[in-house]
Amino acid sequence: MRGRALKLSGSRRLVGDLMRFSIRVPRVTVQRQMNLGPLLKARMALQSRPSWTVLFLKGYALLSLETPELRRAYVKLPRPQLYEYPGSLASIAHERELDGERVVLLSLIKTPERRPIAELAALVEAARTRPIMEVKEFRRALKIARLPGPIRWLLMWLGLNLGRQRGRHFGTFQLSVYSGLGAESLNPLTPLTTIFNYGPIDDQGTVTVRIHYDHRVMDGANVARALERFESILNGDIAAEVASLAETTGVAGAAVSGAA
Template sequence: MHEPKGTILPISGPRRFIIDLVHFARQVPSVPVSRLVDVSDLIEARAEHPMRPSWALLFMKAYAMVGAEHAPLRRALLEFPWSRLYEHPWMNCALAIERSFQGDHGVFIGLFRAPDQQTITQLQLALDFYKDQPLEKVGVYRRALKFSRVPRPIRRLFWWSTLNVSGYKRAKRFGTFGLTSYGALGAESLHPISPLTTTLTFGPISPERRVVVKLIYDHRVLDGVYVARRLRDVEAHLNGPILDELRRDSATPPAPSSSSREASPEPPAATVRLDVPGDPISPGLEAAVERSVDVEVPGKAI
């Protein structure tokens, strides 16, 4: 009697993205630093807010505010044609978002431009856009899925060139920091990896209203003591400006109607233009990628 054999499955676009991301993340000597943060006041203020904003957005904005004040958090190591540090003028966040894709779950990246300069309401509208809109209507998702069809050598070369040649394009396309969390599921990520300089993550909120917040950093760019101080600043901003904004919004609800949400197909906080005029890095490579991306694959929907 023959034993049943396993099934060969194709690799989906989102899975190819994660495979590429992990390939480059493994090259980063990352180290986690954690801090136990008191969010007692935030819990009540968030519950009274008309939009009940995502915890991820509160941490995102708090960290972006810290990054706006501390330039080293906006730096990245570039290694071609020589090793150097690039410092971006503002913070861009790459938020990991789970979406359904062709009957399976996949991780997509939502880009948030300068979260410290956006209101909490604007950030929540952007997150709703990334979570609820059809994949084909979200530009960054659509490009990522099309790009996943490009042959692996070209994909890897494009990733490498974006991460190592142009700091400006790196920050525009991949963000200056990442954010991921399983806290809502009662789980905590021990050491998420990323090709970015820093990645913020947090676990579930304890009955004592405290949460473990971690900042995973590239040790080639930052040092642990510095990162520990910045986590202290994140807590101060959460219980300072972020708490104040939540309370102001509760006193004067800013939430737009559903009709006004539909009128803005792509909220400003979610708009990060990927094509940068006047920064012609690797034009031949980019042209090759564009040609590959524009090819439609019969029988495969993005």
């Protein structure tokens, strides 16, 4: 049978470039089954509920704030070393449609640990819905995708191996999930130090959470302890912030009712 040749789109070239560098990272996975009952209960009390993506994002940023290893990266310039960032910069994968093709593009959120959940939700929603060329990271990535391969690879190698530039252009950690589609990725790839994901969340709040990490930067015991702490943060700080949203909404609703 004779098929047809399809030209690689800019987004497919970008994915290929990321995989080119991701497969060189000695990545290991640690997972933990969590019970997020307290967070689930707090979220269910809201009429307008923040996405699980936003809640996990804020929780992981808080985890990274108290776990320096999650803010470190292995870089090769000016010599092989670890570079530690003062805060996090989250890289989030979004599926968008471009020229009739479903593509994956990455947006960045600086210091998510300092932002309220409502602000994070607005930033994530903007990356999901705004015209693609109005999102700075999308526009820049698609512009680079038009360059010849050797130039793209050189720029990416330099960006990943210069500590300050790496965080600025690629982020310090990545979040990529399919749980909304009832599926989960077992072996996601990224050139970053960590990428985390989670599976579908059942009615009791039980969910499997995974951190996939660069073994040059940290060891499995560190990640196992971090996952335990991650569960505590989600059921503690994040659940408390969600509960405060419910209280604020209730007070605002009562004020409107009284004014009427």
